[in-house]
Amino acid sequence: MDLIYRGKTKDVYKDNNGEIVLYFKDDMTGKDGVFDPGENQVGLKVEGSGIAGLQMTSFFFEKLNAAGIPTHYVSADVENREMRVKKISVFGEGLEVICRFKAVGSFIRRYGDYIEEGAELPAYVEVTLKDDERQDPFINEAALEALNILSADEYKEIADLTVKISEVVKDELAEKGLDLYDIKLEFGRDEETGEVLLIDEISGGNMRVYKDGEYIEPLKLNGYMFDK
Amino acid sequence: MDLIYRGKTKDVYKDNNGEIVLYFKDDMTGKDGVFDPGENQVGLKVEGSGIAGLQMTSFFFEKLNAAGIPTHYVSADVENREMRVKKISVFGEGLEVICRFKAVGSFIRRYGDYIEEGAELPAYVEVTLKDDERQDPFINEAALEALNILSADEYKEIADLTVKISEVVKDELAEKGLDLYDIKLEFGRDEETGEVLLIDEISGGNMRVYKDGEYIEPLKLNGYMFDK
Numbered sequence: 001m002d003l004i005y006r007g008k009t010k011d012v013y014k015d016n017n018g019e020i021v022l023y024f025k026d027d028m029t030g031k032d033g034v035f036d037p038g039e040n041q042v043g044l045k046v047e048g049s050g051i052a053g054l055q056m057t058s059f060f061f062e063k064l065n066a067a068g069i070p071t072h073y074v075s076a077d078v079e080n081r082e083m084r085v086k087k088i089s090v091f092g093e094g095l096e097v098i099c100r101f102k103a104v105g106s107f108i109r110r111y112g113d114y115i116e117e118g119a120e121l122p123a124y125v126e127v128t129l130k131d132d133e134r135q136d137p138f139i140n141e142a143a144l145e146a147l148n149i150l151s152a153d154e155y156k157e158i159a160d161l162t163v164k165i166s167e168v169v170k171d172e173l174a175e176k177g178l179d180l181y182d183i184k185l186e187f188g189r190d191e192e193t194g195e196v197l198l199i200d201e202i203s204g205g206n207m208r209v210y211k212d213g214e215y216i217e218p219l220k221l222n223g224y225m226f227d228k
Numbered sequence: 229m230d231l232i233y234r235g236k237t238k239d240v241y242k243d244n245n246g247e248i249v250l251y252f253k254d255d256m257t258g259k260d261g262v263f264d265p266g267e268n269q270v271g272l273k274v275e276g277s278g279i280a281g282l283q284m285t286s287f288f289f290e291k292l293n294a295a296g297i298p299t300h301y302v303s304a305d306v307e308n309r310e311m312r313v314k315k316i317s318v319f320g321e322g323l324e325v326i327c328r329f330k331a332v333g334s335f336i337r338r339y340g341d342y343i344e345e346g347a348e349l350p351a352y353v354e355v356t357l358k359d360d361e362r363q364d365p366f367i368n369e370a371a372l373e374a375l376n377i378l379s380a381d382e383y384k385e386i387a388d389l390t391v392k393i394s395e396v397v398k399d400e401l402a403e404k405g406l407d408l409y410d411i412k413l414e415f416g417r418d419e420e421t422g423e424v425l426l427i428d429e430i431s432g433g434n435m436r437v438y439k440d441g442e443y444i445e446p447l448k449l450n451g452y453m454f455d456k
Contacts, residue, residue, distance in 0.1 A: 093341060110365035111357070113321060114375040124374045129339070137338035140368040142387075146352045147342045159370075 008042050009053070009205060019074075024050035024057075024081040028205060028218070035218060037184060037206050038105060040132045050081045052222045053203035057083065059225070060169060060202040069165060071198040072188065088188030088199055092149035094130035095187065097158060099123055099166035102181040104208065123163045157196050158187050165198055173209060176224050178216065183207040236270050237281070237433060247302075252278035252285075252309040256433060256446070263446060265412060265434050266333065268360045278309045280450045281431040285311065287453070288397060288430040297393060299426040300416065316416030316427055320377040322358035323415065325386060327351055327394035330409040332436065351391045385424050386415050393426055401437060404452050406444065411435040 001013040001021060008029060013021045030036045030043025054076055061073035074084040100107055101123060103115045127144065128136040144150040150158065162185055170180040184207070186200035200206075204218025216224065229241040229249060236257060241249045258264045258271025282304055289301035302312040328335055329351060331343045343349075355372065356364040372378040378386065390413055398408040412435070414428035428434075432446025444452065 107371075110362060111367070111371065111375060113357070113359050113362065114377070121374050124370050126368055126370065129341070131341050134338060134341065138366055138368075139339065140354055140366075142352050142354065143335075143339065146349050147339060149342065 008040075010201070020085050020087055022083045022085060022201075024054040024083065024201075026050045035205075037208065037218075040136065046219060049205075049219055051078060052219055053201055053205055054078050054081055054083055055222055055226065056203040057201040060172070061198075063172065064165060064168060064198065067168060069161065069168070069198065070190075070195050072190075083201075085199070086197065087191040088197055089191055090186075090188045090199075091154070092129065092147070095149070095158075096128045096130060096136060097162045097185045097187060098126050098128070098182060099162050099185070100126070100182040101166075101170060102179075102210075104181050107182075123166060125159045125162050127158075154196065161187070161196065161198065165202075169202060169207070173225075177211060178221075178224055179210045181208040181210055236268075238429070248313050248315055250311045250313055250429075252282040252311065252429075254278045263433075265436065265446075268364065274447060277433075277447055279306060280447055281429060281433055282306050282309055282311055283450055283454065284431040285429040288400070289426075291400065292393060292396060292426065295396060297389065297396070297426065298418075298423050300418075311429075313427070314425065315419040316425060317419055318414075318416045318427075319382070320357065320375070323377070323386075324356045324358055324364060325390045325413045325415060326354050326356070326410060327390050327413070328354070328410040329394075329398060330407075330438075332409050335410075351394060353387045353390050355386075382424065389415070389424065389426065393430075397430060397435070401453075405439060406449070406452055407438045409436040409438055 001015045003011060004014050005012040009025055009027050011023045013023060015021055026045050026047055026049050027042045028035050028044050028046055028049055029039040031039050033044045055078050058076035061071050064071050065073060072085040072088050076083045100121045103119045103121055104117060108117050128138050130136060141155045144155055145152060165185060166183050169183060173180050185198060188197055188199040190197050204221040209216045209221055229243045231239060232242050233240040237253055237255050239251045243249055254273050254275055254277045255270040256263050256272050256274055256277050257267040259267050261272045283306050286304035289299050292299050293301060300313040300316050304311045328349045331347045331349055332345060336345045356366050358364060369383045372383055373380060393413060394411050397411060401408050413426060416425055416427040418425050432449040437444045437449055
């Protein structure tokens with residue numbers, strides 16, 4: 001397989017048939033050895049995190065595909081940390097779409113004058129640009145249009161999909177007594193059909209989950225979700 | 229008259245009839261003696277800046293009132309730096325609504341990966357919260373709704389008014405060969421009728437204006453606008 005892109009937590013390969021394979025590494029985003037889903041750098045290496053991330057991702061993408069929500073997911077080989085996906089192109093240089101059910105993190109740092117930490121939010125959606133140099137700047141719908149990154153229709157489609165997907169994840173977690181505070185999704189366009197697809201991964205690495213008011217580390221999440 | 233609020237560049241009084249009077253001070257926002265409309269602190273005192281600000285403000289508010297655009301402006305006594313206004317309440321703790329025709333300043337700091345400095349923007353509108361402690365955080369429509377600061381209808385009304393008002397200012401400046409790059413407006417609700425009104429001021433202090441590609445200092449603007 002040919003390496004075509006080396007990412008922070010995943011590498012992208014093209015196999016001999018020209019199909020795209022994501023390889024889940026044991027690297028996690030964070031700072032000074034502490035995991036932080038909002039960080040832009042690899043902060044720590046944790047053995048087993050690649051397998052855990054793919055186990056969770058394949059679980060959710062299969063649920064979403066079954067529910068008729070379009071994703072890039074084709075199949076997964078969890079043992080070998082490989083996920084086969086459709087070919088996509090990203091919007092601009094890539095977007096991160098965040099859905100928040102509880103006011104924590106940067107939402108509180110920005111709007112703490114108006115809301116208590118941990119207060120409920122109605123599946124609030126916001127978008128940031130993937131731009132390490134500029135610390136993933138927050139962007140609104142009008143700027144996404146002005147910069148030709150998304151049309152008004154695409155914005156609405158992505159925002160609606162984000163709420164739908166995040167509710168699916170929230171409901172699955174709730175069945176295990178877990179509480180989803182926020183989640184970060186990525187979207188792309190199917191290179192063949194042009195359809196908007198959920199891409200990347202859904203794992204502990206891109207959500208904040210609590211149980212009885214206590215934060216659950218990403219790697220502990222798999223235990224709650226898949227163990228008896 | 230009773231002082232009811234001491235602002236950075238204006239003080240607010242209530243006169244003996246209970247009417248509201250704004251007093252334009254000679255203080256300007258900026259840092260280390262350099263004017264900056266985006267700054268949250270008073271950075272310099274310039275004799276004549278109060279009169280210049282009110283001269284410009286009354287000029288534009290009279291134009292806007294005549295054009296049927298709702299503002300808080302009642303009358304002005306430029307010599308005495310007093311502007312009589314309607315009683316209003318602000319949205320939340322106050323919003324700043326920015327309209328950009330050219331990509332400069334914080335827009336470039338955020339989105340410089342997607343657009344050249346100085347490139348045209350189609351009357352792009354963005355909102356920030358007035359919150360000195362949190363450096364006036366940028367906020368999107370969904371968060372304004374989630375935090376009960378604006379309804380979806382109010383957001384649309386304010387965004388539409390912002391484009392209309394900014395175009396009026398841009399056209400007036402263009403008649404003097406001046407080029408409006410961006411402008412910061414504020415809105416409130418008429419305490420009697422509930423109507424959304426343009427409030428605060430429109431002066432050199434809240435816009436970036438260029439002539440033949442060169443930045444024009446706020447106080448020099450009055451010379452271009454009103455001198456023969």
